[in-house]
């Protein structure tokens with residue numbers, strides 16, 4: 001997800017112990033500049049990029065950003081570096097205990113990271129500049145990020161990656177079962193107007209006998225590693241508008257770059273940060289879908305919000321799509337689609353005179369994106385067309401939290417997955433999920449609300465109910481508003497381990513106790529019986545201060561992070 005950036009501060013900690021501004025000559029040399037994520041792509045862009053970097057190879061003596069550090073308890077988990085050759089070169093005692101890292105080095109890393117972000121487009125619109133969400137190139141700030149990658153067990157990372165193609169297939173199968181979707185969401189429909197409108201579109205498609213022969217999935221499955229059981233548990237699977245396919249690749253490159261230059265001092269090996277190909281994989285999937293549509297003059301249409309401070313993450317993807325695959329994208333709001341769009345008699349979608357091969361939604365997932373009937377008309381128009389949708393309304397519905405909960409019920413997964421091993425692997429990563437008509441679990445949650453989360457059928461962060469509000473909500477719904485409970489699911493709260501992490505936001509480094517969430521991207525294309533692509537396609541770590549409930553980077557709750565395999 002990821003539209004507007006909230007004004008919520010990332011850290012609630014008071015920023016004391018501020019260092020005065022210091023000066024520090026940079027030692028960065030041109031030949032030590034890391035390859036950009038385009039380095040394997042011999043495009044004009046690549047050359048331009050390198051020339052650009054070359055110009056900035058020797059940074060002038062300049063001021064460092066203020067580095068705010070807190071004395072905190074709770075060390076980071078110790079990373080293990082397995083590669084013996086590298087072990088010989090590094091002082092492994094220093095790895096990961098952030099308190100043991102020299103403050104001058106933290107400042108230097110912060111400086112280098114901020115320069116890298118600016119040069120490589122790891123930037124977001126600055127909310128204090130009015131036009132920053134509308135006009136590219138106006139008012140940019142670096143995206144918030146963790147200074148160093150998060151140590152994460154390789155076995156759990158592989159487990160999450162291996163689940164990706166199975167979840168892709170599962171979503172596809174679920175999306176084809178119109179009866180299952182309609183029945184599972186029938187009670188939710190009565191109390192949740194947004195889901196109800198999506199279900200109406202879905203019903204219209206059933207009436208029309210509309211088939212989506214070519215199906216494109218651009219997904220991200222999010223996980224937390226439960227500290228107590230050491231198990232990987234799924235938070236949810238996103239089927240619409242998965243944010244940061246561009247930045248996830250960039251932040252991994254940033255961390256690799258920092259470790260290439262400073263790894264010896266830190267006792268860390270850059271090769272333990274897995275290569276991250278989300279941007280190229282998503283672009284490849286969009287390009288392959290475009291090819292399947294088989295009209296060389298058609299374009300990819302991205303449905304966006306009218307204001308988008310996360311536009312550069314999106315532009316990274318479209319830039320790769322254009323430069324590597326020669327596919328053009330156009331950006332339209334739903335209101336523009338309504339105004340400029342038409343359906344030709346054969347179902348072809350034409351917007352602003354251009355035939356649309358693929359519609360990629362980077363908006364249109366929340367009620368706020370549908371302020372009037374205009375937007376709903378546009379959403380229906382898209383669904384009725386022959387354009388390939390990511391997602392179609394059935395993929396969108398298959399990604400709702402209610403369907404996630406239905407899939408955890410006994411014998412439901414078996415309806416959609418043929419392979420017993422796949423069923424067992426998927427089930428293993430399911431956390432406890434219940435509907436609110438289970439009185440036993442509702443009573444348990446009222447007694448111990450800290451162990452549960454109440455979730456509505458919403459995307460984009462900031463909608464879930466935590467802590468004492470869980471108890472209040474459940475008590476309220478237990479009374480006369482029992483029907484309203486169908487709008488929610490109840491979920492076991494997962495507690496990952498807490499670690500002390502240097503976080504960079506607004507050019508300032510501060511340390512805080514954090515928890516992290518791993519997102520695994522996946523791509524899926526099917527044309528009738530033929531599966532054209534079904535792959536794990538990169539990863540994103542999001543790290544947030546442990547006292548914060550929500551996890552969205554775009555919503556201002558978390559920072560971008562990558563993985564250091566241990």
Ligand SMILES: Nc1ncnc2c1ncn2[C@@H]1O[C@H](COP(=O)(O)OP(=O)(O)OP(=O)(O)O)[C@@H](O)[C@H]1O
Pocket residue numbers: 001002222224235236238431453455458459460461462463464491492493494495517549550551552
């Ligand atoms: N069961 C859970 N245990 C602990 N934290 C959770 C749990 N479920 C959600 N969270 C936290 O709340 C955040 C938002 O939850 P979730 O992903 O379900 O909502 P969303 O609105 O769909 O968010 P997104 O925009 O990331 O898709 C997560 O990123 C995570 O940090």
Ligand SMILES: [Mg+2]
Pocket residue numbers: 001236237238458459460
């Ligand atoms: Mg979500």
